[in-house]
Amino acid sequence: MRRRVAGLVAAGGLVAGLLAGCGIPDHTDVKVDHAGPVSGADQAADPGRVPPPDRLEASTVKDFVANFLTAAAGELDPGGKTDQRIRDYISGSVPSLKSVNLVKVVRIDPKPNDEDVDLTVQHVGVLDAEGRISPPDETTTRYPLKVKAEESGGWRLTKAPPETLLDIEALTTYYSERTIYFWNGDRSALVPDLRWLPGEVPTSRVPNELLEMIESGPSPWLGGAAQPLPGDSKLLTNAPVDNDLLTMNWSPAVGNDAQDFLAQQVAWTMRASNVSVRWLQIKINGQARPKQDVNDLLNRTPYPVGSEAHPYAILDGKVNALTVPAAVPAPVPLAPAANQKLKFAAFSRFGDGVDAAIVNQKNELRVGSATGGGLVSDLALVPGVTPRSAPVWLPRSRMGLVVGTDLRLYVFGADRTVRKVTPPGLRDISAVAVAPDGQRVALLADGKVFVAPVSIGSDAQKILEPRALITPLRNLTAVAWSGENALSIGGTDELDRLSINDVTVDSARRTPRIYDAHGPVVMISAYPETTALGRTSSTMLYQADDATWLALGASTQLDRSAIDGATPTQSPGTNTEAQTQPIAPFFAY
Numbered sequence: 001m002r003r004r005v006a007g008l009v010a011a012g013g014l015v016a017g018l019l020a021g022c023g024i025p026d027h028t029d030v031k032v033d034h035a036g037p038v039s040g041a042d043q044a045a046d047p048g049r050v051p052p053p054d055r056l057e058a059s060t061v062k063d064f065v066a067n068f069l070t071a072a073a074g075e076l077d078p079g080g081k082t083d084q085r086i087r088d089y090i091s092g093s094v095p096s097l098k099s100v101n102l103v104k105v106v107r108i109d110p111k112p113n114d115e116d117v118d119l120t121v122q123h124v125g126v127l128d129a130e131g132r133i134s135p136p137d138e139t140t141t142r143y144p145l146k147v148k149a150e151e152s153g154g155w156r157l158t159k160a161p162p163e164t165l166l167d168i169e170a171l172t173t174y175y176s177e178r179t180i181y182f183w184n185g186d187r188s189a190l191v192p193d194l195r196w197l198p199g200e201v202p203t204s205r206v207p208n209e210l211l212e213m214i215e216s217g218p219s220p221w222l223g224g225a226a227q228p229l230p231g232d233s234k235l236l237t238n239a240p241v242d243n244d245l246l247t248m249n250w251s252p253a254v255g256n257d258a259q260d261f262l263a264q265q266v267a268w269t270m271r272a273s274n275v276s277v278r279w280l281q282i283k284i285n286g287q288a289r290p291k292q293d294v295n296d297l298l299n300r301t302p303y304p305v306g307s308e309a310h311p312y313a314i315l316d317g318k319v320n321a322l323t324v325p326a327a328v329p330a331p332v333p334l335a336p337a338a339n340q341k342l343k344f345a346a347f348s349r350f351g352d353g354v355d356a357a358i359v360n361q362k363n364e365l366r367v368g369s370a371t372g373g374g375l376v377s378d379l380a381l382v383p384g385v386t387p388r389s390a391p392v393w394l395p396r397s398r399m400g401l402v403v404g405t406d407l408r409l410y411v412f413g414a415d416r417t418v419r420k421v422t423p424p425g426l427r428d429i430s431a432v433a434v435a436p437d438g439q440r441v442a443l444l445a446d447g448k449v450f451v452a453p454v455s456i457g458s459d460a461q462k463i464l465e466p467r468a469l470i471t472p473l474r475n476l477t478a479v480a481w482s483g484e485n486a487l488s489i490g491g492t493d494e495l496d497r498l499s500i501n502d503v504t505v506d507s508a509r510r511t512p513r514i515y516d517a518h519g520p521v522v523m524i525s526a527y528p529e530t531t532a533l534g535r536t537s538s539t540m541l542y543q544a545d546d547a548t549w550l551a552l553g554a555s556t557q558l559d560r561s562a563i564d565g566a567t568p569t570q571s572p573g574t575n576t577e578a579q580t581q582p583i584a585p586f587f588a589y
Contacts, residue, residue, distance in 0.1 A: 061155060065117055070170045071085050073171075090156060094158060105125050116147075118144060122470070127171070131178065144159065175196040176196070177195075178195045179192045190301060191222060191453075229258070235251075246280050246281070248282055249285075268298065268301060272531045274531070303530075303533070309539050310326060319339055322563065324562045333347055333356060337377065341362075344387070344390035346358075346393055352372055365418075367379065367413075382416050387402045388430075389431060401441065411461045423463040427445065429445045433524075436589070440505075443466065449468070471510065472510055473501055482540060483538055486502050486505065487504075488501070488538075490542065500514050514554065518544050518547070525541050525542070526541075539587075543585060558585075
């Protein structure tokens with residue numbers, strides 16, 4: 001990546017600056033094609049992609065600007081084909097720009113008028129040499145551009161922005177999303193980190209590019225939740241793949257105690273990108289260590305998301321397993337006496353046991369545990385908090401989060417302890433969701449959506465600096481993690497439709513999931529996409545209009561017939577008008 005982006009900036013200060021100015025609409029349904037299996041063949045990482053158009057393919061000024069703003073996409077080695085393509089768009093009278101190694105990713109609103117293009121951009125983030133997109137330092141900027149007709153045909157640019165910009169549509173068209181994994185502080189969990197890789201990178205180099213991303217360390221917004229490699233760890237040579245064996249030569253700084261952890265995070269990173277590798281071999285300064293089986297490394301790495309979804313919902317005050325979308329419903333781990341008069345519930349597994357957190361119809365938060373396959377029979381009151389929504393567990397920590405009626409966030413434990421936790425800079429919190437790795441959270445606060453890393457200690461839990469996301473929705477009502485690097489957000493779209501949109505944690509990709517929500521979306525629950533484990537899509541349930549809906553292209557209501565077993569009859573004394581269908585859906589990992 002360093003080689004590639006160095007070229008990008010050298011040729012792209014001007015180019016990407018204009019990359020914000022193409023004629024792509026601001027609100028386009030973005031579809032991202034994930035790269036297929038990667039082998040040693042020297043072909044593009046996504047063979048289905050075509051190169052950006054050249055200068056003479058445009059028939060109007062608007063098309064010319066749009067085409068020019070794709071010219072920087074791909075590998076940009078100085079003097080290479082991309083560099084030549086860029087320079088062909090630029091008039092020789094334009095002063096050369098200072099090389100940079102950061103690219104501002106933007107959404108654009110160009111208004112071409114003959115030779116003038118009035119370009120206004122919305123800043124999404126800053127793309128660096130390792131494919132990371134950091135939060136932007138500004139919101140909108142206006143750039144006046146000038147285009148000149150050439151006697152030989154077509155146009156060339158004579159005035160451009162003074163900084164490197166990249167149109168978001170060029171990013172999602174000519175790059176692919178990749179997940180890089182890093183260990184948390186005590187190496188008990190892997191933390192996913194979203195990166196962007198140009199589609200023109202030959203597949204033979206993809207493993208090496210991913211390893212360089214690991215070498216460069218996690219994205220800054222993850223804070224202390226994700227740790228870099230020890231000391232001055234360096235990848236000394238290119239890492240070839242031969243007969244499904246990936247061989248890596250690292251500097252001695254990796255250390256003997258870290259080699260197994262490095263192998264695990266490499267195995268997850270390669271599998272998440274569909275790199276065809278069965279074995280890994282680590283060399284330290286040329287000295288080979290025994291090769292390791294990738295499947296074994298995956299299987300012994302702690303991760304809380306299993307291969308099957310286990311959905312539940314509340315019906316007539318009781319937790320019931322759902323038969324849809326699961327093929328084999330999971331048992332309800334609550335004893336019958338404890339499974340009464342409930343509003344919300346959440347389950348979390350630990351070892352051979354399970355923790356349960358419920359909110360009853362008195363708005364009390366209660367917790368309980370069971371081991372050895374037993375049922376939770378005692379739900380003890382957690383004093384000091386009145387929940388406004390469903391509790392959520394943080395995997396492996398035996399701690400959870402819940403939003404109170406005072407719009408504050410509380411952390412509670414399986415031991416009934418509770419305390420207020422304040423994310424930096426946020427006040428009125430209306431919803432919280434936990435990422436599948438348990439090391440990050442999503443928050444609705446102050447009318448916006450945020451993601452934040454979580455610091456989990458032996459006796460405390462802290463929400464670190466939050467990052468605001470840019471979403472096409474307003475009046476946000478609910479949030480969930482639908483993937484390792486994506487949120488699903490409920491709200492109102494620009495056409496006043498009640499919708500759910502998926503947005504990546506860097507705001508770069510946003511994809512509508514449904515437009516037809518039956519009332520305001522008050523709760524979303526998802527079984528997330530986890531590519532390294534073979535889950536290439538998410539499963540989503542949401543609550544609206546006092547009912548549970550399956551979000552799969554369109555909304556499908558799950559009625560009482562979706563409950564596992566015989567269709568339940570309503571319990572005596574139940575308010576039949578207020579609760580006649582399953583509500584408050586959730587998944588257990």
